[in-house]
Every structure is written in structure tokens, then in C-alpha cells.
Amino acid sequence: MPRVFVAGIGSTTFGKHDGTPIEHLAVKAAAFAIEDAQVDRSDIGALYLGNFVSGPLNGKEVLAGIVADRLGLNNIPCTKVEGACASGGIAFRHAYLAVSSGSVDAAIAIGVETMTHAKTPQTTAALNCAMDHEYDSPSGLTFPGLFGLAWRMHSQRYGTTRDEVAAVVLKNKRNGLRNPLAQMGAEITIDQICSSAMICDPIQLYDCCPTSDGAAAVVVISERLMRQLGPSRKVPFVEALSSIQTRGSSRIAGHRDLVSFDATVSAAAIALQRAALSPAQIDLVELHDCFSIAEIIDSEDLSLVPRGQGGKWVMEGRTAVDGDLAINPSGGLLAKGHPVGATGVAQVYEVVKQLRHEHPNQVQNARIGMTHNLGGTGVACTVSIFRGIDT
Amino acid sequence: MPRVFVAGIGSTTFGKHDGTPIEHLAVKAAAFAIEDAQVDRSDIGALYLGNFVSGPLNGKEVLAGIVADRLGLNNIPCTKVEGACASGGIAFRHAYLAVSSGSVDAAIAIGVETMTHAKTPQTTAALNCAMDHEYDSPSGLTFPGLFGLAWRMHSQRYGTTRDEVAAVVLKNKRNGLRNPLAQMGAEITIDQICSSAMICDPIQLYDCCPTSDGAAAVVVISERLMRQLGPSRKVPFVEALSSIQTRGSSRIAGHRDLVSFDATVSAAAIALQRAALSPAQIDLVELHDCFSIAEIIDSEDLSLVPRGQGGKWVMEGRTAVDGDLAINPSGGLLAKGHPVGATGVAQVYEVVKQLRHEHPNQVQNARIGMTHNLGGTGVACTVSIFRGIDT
Numbered sequence: 001m002p003r004v005f006v007a008g009i010g011s012t013t014f015g016k017h018d019g020t021p022i023e024h025l026a027v028k029a030a031a032f033a034i035e036d037a038q039v040d041r042s043d044i045g046a047l048y049l050g051n052f053v054s055g056p057l058n059g060k061e062v063l064a065g066i067v068a069d070r071l072g073l074n075n076i077p078c079t080k081v082e083g084a085c086a087s088g089g090i091a092f093r094h095a096y097l098a099v100s101s102g103s104v105d106a107a108i109a110i111g112v113e114t115m116t117h118a119k120t121p122q123t124t125a126a127l128n129c130a131m132d133h134e135y136d137s138p139s140g141l142t143f144p145g146l147f148g149l150a151w152r153m154h155s156q157r158y159g160t161t162r163d164e165v166a167a168v169v170l171k172n173k174r175n176g177l178r179n180p181l182a183q184m185g186a187e188i189t190i191d192q193i194c195s196s197a198m199i200c201d202p203i204q205l206y207d208c209c210p211t212s213d214g215a216a217a218v219v220v221i222s223e224r225l226m227r228q229l230g231p232s233r234k235v236p237f238v239e240a241l242s243s244i245q246t247r248g249s250s251r252i253a254g255h256r257d258l259v260s261f262d263a264t265v266s267a268a269a270i271a272l273q274r275a276a277l278s279p280a281q282i283d284l285v286e287l288h289d290c291f292s293i294a295e296i297i298d299s300e301d302l303s304l305v306p307r308g309q310g311g312k313w314v315m316e317g318r319t320a321v322d323g324d325l326a327i328n329p330s331g332g333l334l335a336k337g338h339p340v341g342a343t344g345v346a347q348v349y350e351v352v353k354q355l356r357h358e359h360p361n362q363v364q365n366a367r368i369g370m371t372h373n374l375g376g377t378g379v380a381c382t383v384s385i386f387r388g389i390d391t
Numbered sequence: 392m393p394r395v396f397v398a399g400i401g402s403t404t405f406g407k408h409d410g411t412p413i414e415h416l417a418v419k420a421a422a423f424a425i426e427d428a429q430v431d432r433s434d435i436g437a438l439y440l441g442n443f444v445s446g447p448l449n450g451k452e453v454l455a456g457i458v459a460d461r462l463g464l465n466n467i468p469c470t471k472v473e474g475a476c477a478s479g480g481i482a483f484r485h486a487y488l489a490v491s492s493g494s495v496d497a498a499i500a501i502g503v504e505t506m507t508h509a510k511t512p513q514t515t516a517a518l519n520c521a522m523d524h525e526y527d528s529p530s531g532l533t534f535p536g537l538f539g540l541a542w543r544m545h546s547q548r549y550g551t552t553r554d555e556v557a558a559v560v561l562k563n564k565r566n567g568l569r570n571p572l573a574q575m576g577a578e579i580t581i582d583q584i585c586s587s588a589m590i591c592d593p594i595q596l597y598d599c600c601p602t603s604d605g606a607a608a609v610v611v612i613s614e615r616l617m618r619q620l621g622p623s624r625k626v627p628f629v630e631a632l633s634s635i636q637t638r639g640s641s642r643i644a645g646h647r648d649l650v651s652f653d654a655t656v657s658a659a660a661i662a663l664q665r666a667a668l669s670p671a672q673i674d675l676v677e678l679h680d681c682f683s684i685a686e687i688i689d690s691e692d693l694s695l696v697p698r699g700q701g702g703k704w705v706m707e708g709r710t711a712v713d714g715d716l717a718i719n720p721s722g723g724l725l726a727k728g729h730p731v732g733a734t735g736v737a738q739v740y741e742v743v744k745q746l747r748h749e750h751p752n753q754v755q756n757a758r759i760g761m762t763h764n765l766g767g768t769g770v771a772c773t774v775s776i777f778r779g780i781d782t
Contacts, residue, residue: 021525055446061520062475062641065770069523069641075657077636078771079481080473084453090470101492129452132460134412245468250453250460266466379456380469 004099006238006386007106007221007229008037009349014214014337015183016116022051022058025215026067026112029342033108033217034071038229041071044219045104047078050091050111051341053126057118067110084130085290087111088216088344089245089373089382095220096243096384105225111345112215123211127340130376132250139252144200144208144291146252146377151202151293154259157308160296162202164311166193168292169206169334171320176331178361181346183212183337207292212337216346236388238355242274243384250379263381264301264374271383272303277368279303282385284326284354284363286347287372289333298372299327302383326363329354344373344382355388395490397629397777398497398612398620399428400740405605405728406574407507413442413449416606417458417503420733424499424608425462429620432462435610436495438469441482441502442732444517448509458501475521476681478502479607479735480636480764480773486611487634487775496616502736503606514602518731521767523641530643535591535599535682537643537768542593542684545650548699551687553593555702557584559683560597560725562711567722569752572737574603574728598683603728607737627779629746633665634775641770654772655692655765662774663694668759670694673776675717675745675754677738678763680724689763690718693774717754720745735764735773746779 010032012025026049034041049064060066064078081090088111095109115123124142131137141149154160169188176185188206196205221229226237248263249255256262272279282304289295296310304325305313313319319327330336330350333343351369353359366388373382401423403416417440425432440455451457455469472481479502486500506514515533522528532540545551561584567576579597587596612620617628639654640646647653663670673695680686687701695716696704704710710718721727721741724734742760744750757779764773 023525052452053446055444055517055520056450059447059516059520060524061443061473062523062767062770065474065638065767066523066641068638069645069770075637075639075653077481077484078474078638079485079636082452082471082473083456083469090468093468094470097488097492097494101488101494103488103492125450126446129446129450132453132457133451134414245470246466247456247459247469248466250457254460262466376453376456379453379460 002100002102003223004096004220004240005226006218006240006352007039008033008219009352010036011181011216011346011349012214013181014212014339017114017213019117022054022060022112022114023063023066023070026110027070029215029217030067030071030108030110033219037219039106039219039221041073043106043225044073044108045076046098046107047073047076048091048094048109049080050087050344051080052082052084052087052113053129056126057115083380084375085340086344086373086375086380086382087341092218092345092348092384093243093245093382096240099220099222106219106221108217108219109345110217111342113339113341114213115211115339116213135251141252144203147291147293148200148203150258150297154293160311163190164315165292166190167314168295169193171314172289172328172332172334175321175329175361176335179331179336180360182331182335184210185331185335203291209290209333209338212339214337214339214342216342216349218345218348236356238352239387239389241385241387242271244271245382247380248378250376252377255378259297260301261374261378263378264298267381267383268302271385275385277385281368282325282370283366283368284329285370285372286328286330286350288374289328290338292334295327302372321361321363329361329363347371347373351386355386393491393493394614395487395611395631396617397609397631397743398430399424399610400743401427402572402607402737402740403605404572405603405730408505408604410508413445413451413503413505414454414457414461416604417454417501418461420606420608421458421462421499421501424610428610430497430610430612433465434497434616435464435499436467437489437498438464438467439482439485439500440471441478441735442471443473443475443478443504444520447517448506474771475766476731477735477764477766477771477773478732483609483736483739483775484634484636484773487631490611490613497610497612499608499610500736501608502733504730504732505604506602506730507604526642526644532643535594538682538684539591539594541649541688545684548650551702554581555706556683557581558705559686560584562705563680563719563723563725566712566720566752567726570722570727571751573722573726575601576722576726594682600681600724600729603730605728605730605733607733607740609736609739627747629743630778630780632776632778633662635662636773638771639769641767643768646769650688651692652765652769654769655689655763658772658774659693662776666776672759673716673761674757674759675720676761676763677719677721677741679765680719681729683725686718693763712752712754720752720754738762738764742777746777
């Protein structure tokens with residue numbers, strides 16, 4: 001299969017963008033990525049845009065075409081893809097596929113969402129578009145409810161403590177403080193976390209990712225174009241070794257186990273196999289910590305941390321930026337923010353910065369990185385693996 | 392490039408489905424297509440679902456995963472794609488790409504929309520998600536307005552008459568009468584058309600496609616799987632020769648000409664070239680007649696009818712089911728209906744029925760068929776070409 005390289009990345013800050021039109025944020029991130037890639041706009045043969053709820057929250061669709069129009073791209077296929085919170089990861093995977101299938105020499109993936117302009121009930125209703133309403137709405141279970149149940153079960157089965165779950169928040173908030181793109185980095189205490197508002201017992205305010213606006217973009221290219229651009233490049237290329245998309249049950253009752261997401265388990269296994277790597281070879285991962293407990297579950301599902309040990313690892317500092325395996329050195333969704341459709345592309349942005357060794361919260365000697373993006377109640381998942389090629 | 396074959400097709404009727412949940416319609420069409428294809432569900436390696444406004448109108452997203460869940464498909468990539476009215480065509484193209492790239496042996500494309508349950512202002516607002524609001528909303532130009540302008544310009548430049556445009560409606564309504572899936576087939580008169588309500592001068596009520604619910608699905612397979620299934624098949628396979636997706640300007644002011652859509656012109660040219668066919672070899676086309684005048688413009692943009700002659704051809708019966716080139720023997724959007732995200736997949740359904748020679752409004756000796764799906768103000772377009780292989 002033809003090799004795929006990340007040539008350029010771009011991102012807006014995550015946070016409140018005060019009503020900036022959604023297409024402006026997408027164009028900004030994409031323009032940064034194209035500039036960074038040093039490719040000619042006419043080389044870009046496909047555009048994928050990940051977005052979840054621009055329809056309900058902005059009354060705007062066909063964003064892929066609108067953004068291509070503003071960017072002055074050619075008459076190329078432009079497609080919005082959606083898989084709830086995994087929309088960005090799906091956009092990246094399709095740009096990857098466009099190049100790895102040999103059909104184009106360069107493709108751009110863009111992820112974007114604006115949410116902070118809407119009133120809270122509207123935002124909640126929009127986010128609930130990710131539920132399987134027919135089966136799960138009658139129970140009244142919301143996303144905090146689902147992850148609250150998962151937390152309780154993880155605690156019962158593996159003895160995971162409140163302090164261990166809080167350690168995820170402490171770590172990610174601290175990481176976020178070192179990331180200028182992050183919305184809510186902070187130096188906080190366990191006491192602050194445990195005295196914050198109860199959202200859905202045991203989940204408290206600091207255990208939840210914030211509502212965010214933001215966009216990110218990634219330009220991927222073929223080996224042929226990489227070799228052509230190579231001599232004039234100032235920044236190293238990063239190779240995308242694999243990019244896998246899976247699905248799990250859309251219904252909560254369809255999950256085999258509440259403390260594991262099948263879609264993550266299978267995506268990680270296939271992505272590692274395609275990249276011919278073992279979990280121990282992963283130096284850092286940007287994973288889907290929509291809630292604090294999700295980071296612990298994800299790290300185990302990805303086979304990066306032994307089952308049931310996620311809480312211990314974070315408590316012992318093994319997932320810190322200077323630990324055995326850096327998890328969410330960007331601050332993750334908890335501190336960097338979660339503009340839904342942008343997140344999966346932004347994770348690639350962060351990993352590529354790390355593998356280029358130019359991240360403000362650098363993981364020393366980072367060589368192999370992974371991204372993990374999860375949608376809905378685990379119904380859609382992407383896992384991608386990257387390698388720095390000049391290190 | 393590996394060859395791609397349509398093994399199975401399914402569709403619901405188009406029309407009012409009285410509040411049937413959107414996922415039920417999609418599952419029904421998909422189950423028909425899988426049954427028709429006689430493939431094992433475990434052979435299906437990718438699912439693409441075309442949908443435009445389920446978020447705003449139903450509060451439901453991640454439909455690709457939800458539908459796969461109900462169908463009992465494997466843990467495969469399931470992706471919603473969106474490009475306004477071209478969403479269905481984009482879904483088909485991505486299923487085609489999944490097989491033509493060699494990554495899977497079978498893929499399913501589903502298109503679905505439900506609209507009739509919503510109140511008219513809600514539906515209008517949802518459809519307007521396809522506008523480039525920043526540029527085009529200030530003018531107050533709606534879709535009937537755009538096509539009304541195009542009509543006036545076509546009349547001025549080529550002398551196209553009211554009677555010629557009405558002939559499109561007469562033909563498609565009559566074709567729809569022979570299609571049991573069609574929402575609004577009818578035997579009507581020019582007088583009825585010309586005395587119907589004025590929507591946006593010169594566009595009157597009968598010049599507009601109706602609001603519809605519906606779903607369609609298509610299973611595409613590789614040559615390997617085709618040969619494996621071959622001996623036990625009762626129905627002939629249809630080969631998908633090419634499937635092309637393009638974009639045009641998202642802004643009305645960005646169009647070079649109001650009586651031509653660049654995205655259609657280039658998609659058709661590339662699709663014909665890839666299929667190694669000339670326009671004269673096309674026996675029938677299902678094209679995007681969202682308004683009566685659109686059929687005339689599309690037929691010219693697709694290079695199937697000489698520029699400016701679209702009105703003459705329909706008036707002379709050359710585009711009737713027994714004419715030189717059958718246009719919209721299904722009844723088209725005008726008579727069959729336009730459940731937005733479903734339309735592009737439903738066009739493939741109709742063409743495949745024709746090429747299998749099992750259509751209730753059969754084009755005699757049909758061997759090569761084309762589909763054309765156009766989104767927004769021409770911002771997204773797909774054109775696909777098919778050949779019956781047992782004829």
C-alpha cells in the first residue's frame with residue numbers, strides 16, 4: 001500500500017470564538033495547514049470536513065464545499081463526514097485513504113465545530129443527536145450518566161479510586177497550561193475537583209470536558225509528493241502508518257461491558273497490526289477523554305495500559321509527559337477543549353507537533369504517536385498511528 | 392483499477408411515511424438491498440449513509456452506526472456523508488471507492504431523509520442549510536429564486552419557452568405514474584401547470600419537486616465476489632463503470648454562468664472519459680430535476696443534449712422513455728419525489744432496474760445508464776455511469 005505522510009498542520013485556539021462563523025474557523029485552520037505543508041493548492045485532490053452539529057446549531061451544511069470555495073481549491077470532491085464525536089477522526093481517515101489508495105497526491109482533512117454561541121439547552125439537545133434515541137432515550141441516560149455508570153463499575157471491578165480519577169484531571173489540566181491552544185489549562189487541587197458541582201454522581205464538573213469552538217486541519221501527501229517537496233522543507237515529515245475506523249453498538253444495552261468499548265479495542269488492535277508495532281512502542285497518545293474516567297478506560301482499551309491499571313498508572317505519574325507513556329500531553333479534551341467535529345483532527349495536529357519535536361509540552365524522544373477518537377456511546381471510533389521520520 | 396458491480400438494490404416508496412423514524416426507513420431499504428444482492432452480511436466491509444438534515448429535522452445523527460447496528464452488520468467503518476442534495480450520490484461514490492480501491496469486497500450505500508413530519512418553516516430553514524449564507528442570504532435568494540433566474544436567462548439566450556419547460560413536468564409526471572415508488576405521478580395538462588400557484592416567477596407549483604420521505608440502498612461488490620456469487624444468481628449484475636464527485640462555487644455570484652453548473656460539466660466529462668464512452672452511448676439518465684428548468688440545464692451540462700436544445704428535445708419527445716435518450720424514466724425528483732439524502736442512491740436504484748430490464752417503465756434495450764445528483768447551488772455534484780453486463 002502506498003505510504004502517506006503528514007506534510008502540514010494547522011489549528012485555531014480552542015475556546016470561545018465569540019460567534020465567529022464556523023466556516024471562518026475552518027478556513028483559518030486549513031490555511032495554516034496548507035501554508036505549513038508548503039504544497040501548492042492545486043495539488044490538493046480531495047477535502048474531507050469532520051463536523052457534527054453545524055446543522056442544528058448554525059443552520060449551515062455543505063461546509064466542505066463552502067470552505068473549499070473560500071480556500072480557492074480546485075473543482076475537487078469535498079465531503080462532510082459525520083460520526084458524532086469521532087467526525088474529525090473519520091475526516092482524517094478519509095484524507096488518508098484518498099492518498100493511500102493512490103487516487104490523489106494530496107488531501108486535506110479539516111475538523112470544525114462551534115458551540116459556545118448557543119444556549120445550554122440547545123447545545124445539550126444537539127449533543128444528544130449522538131444518542132440512539134429509540135433505545136436509549138426512554139432510560140433518560142445522558143452521556144454523563146453513561147460515563148458515571150462506567151466509573152462505578154470500574155471502581156467495583158478494579159478498585160479504581162476517586163483520587164485516581166481526579167489524577168487524570170490534574171495531569172490534563174497541567175498539560176493544558178503548557179499548550180497555548182488549550183481552552184482550560186489550570187493548576188488545580190484534588191480538593192477543588194472534589195468540591196466542584198456534582199453533575200451526575202460520581203462525575204463532577206472538573207471531570208467533564210468543556211463546550212468549545214475550534215478548528216484543526218491536516219494536509220496528507222503521497223511519497224511521490226513528499227520526495228518532490230523534500231529538498232525545500234524546513235520541518236520534518238511525519239508518516240501516517242495506519243488509520244482505522246470501526247463501529248460498536250449504538251445502543252448502551254448492546255455493549256458487552258460498560259468499562260470497555262469494543263470499537264476502541266478492535267480499532268487499536270488493527271491499527272497496531274497494520275503499523276507492525278506493539279503497544280509498548282507507542283511513546284504518546286492523544287485519546288478521547290470526554291470525561292476523566294474515559295481516559296482510564298480508553299488507555300486500557302487501546303492496550304497501552306494493562307486492564308484495570310489505568311487509575312494506578314496515572315496516580316503513579318506513568319502517563320505524565322515524562323512518564324512511561326505520555327497520555328494527552330496536549331491537555332486532552334478535558335483541558336484543551338472539545339469542539340466536537342474538530343477534536344479528531346486536532347489530535348493528529350498535536351501528535352504531529354510532538355513527532356516533529358516542536359511541541360510546547362514536548363515528550364522527550366517521541367518517535368511513535370497514536371490518536372484515538374470515539375463517537376456517541378462508542379458507536380464510531382478511529383485510531384491512527386504516526387512515526388516521526390527524521391528522528 | 393478493480394471493477395465494481397452492483398449486486399443488490401432496495402428502496403422504500405417515496406412520499407409521506409407518517410412519522411416513521413428515519414432509521415427505520417434506512418434499515419428497510421438496506422435490508423431489501425442485502426436480500427437482493429444475496430451477499431452474506433458479514434461480507435459487507437463498509438457502510439456509507441447519505442443524509443442532509445436529520446440533525447435539524449429529527450435531532451438524530453450517527454445514523455450510519457445506528458443503521459448498521461439494526462442490520463446486524465460487523466464492526467465495520469460506518470460513515471454519514473453530506474453534500475446537501477448530493478449526499479446520496481456521495482454515499483454511493485464512497486461505497487464504490489471502498490470496493491474499487493480494493494479495500495473491501497462489498498460495501499453498502501444508503502440514502503435517507505424524512506421531511507414531511509416537519510412544519511413548512513422548519514423544512515424551509517433546514518433546506519436553506521445548503522446555502523452559502525454569508526454571501527447569498529443577504530440577497531434573499533432562495534432555491535426557487537435561483538432556478539427562476541436560470542430559467543429567465545435560458546429563455547433569453549436560447550428562446551426556451553414556457554411550454555417547453557412545462558413539457559418536462561408533463562413527461563416526468565407521466566413517467567411517475569408508471570413507477571410504483573413515485574410520490575406524485577399524474578396525468579396532467581399544460582393548463583393545470585400554468586394555472587398552478589406562482590412560487591417564484593416564472594416557477595409555478597408544478598415546476599417544483601415535492602417534500603418527501605424515503606430511503607434507498609445499493610450493495611456494490613468486487614469482481615472476485617461477483618464471480619463467487621455468479622452461479623447462484625437469479626438477477627443480472629450491473630457494472631459501475633465510473634463514479635465522479637466534483638464541486639462548484641458555493642456562492643451564486645461565483646458561478647461563471649447561471650444556465651450551467653460547472654460541477655456537472657466537469658463531473659460528466661470525467662465520468663464519460665473514465666468509462667471510455669461518448670455521450671451518444673448513454674441510453675438513459677436519472678438526473679437532478681429539483682425544478683423543471685433544472686432538467687433542461689442538466690441535460691445540456693451533462694453533454695447529452697446540445698447546449699440550448701434541452702427545451703426542444705423534451706418538446707419533441709426525444710427525452711421520453713421511447714425517445715433518443717430517456718431522461719428520468721422514474722419520474723425524477725419532480726414526480727418520484729426528493730427525500731434529499733436518499734435521491735442520489737435512489738437514482739442508482741432506478742438505473743440498475745432499467746439495466747436489468749425489470750423496470751415498470753422500461754427503456755427498451757437499455758444498456759448504458761447515468762445518474763446525476765447536484766447539491767446546494769451547484770456546490771457538490773456526482774455523476775456515475777453503469778452498464779448492464781448480461782444484456
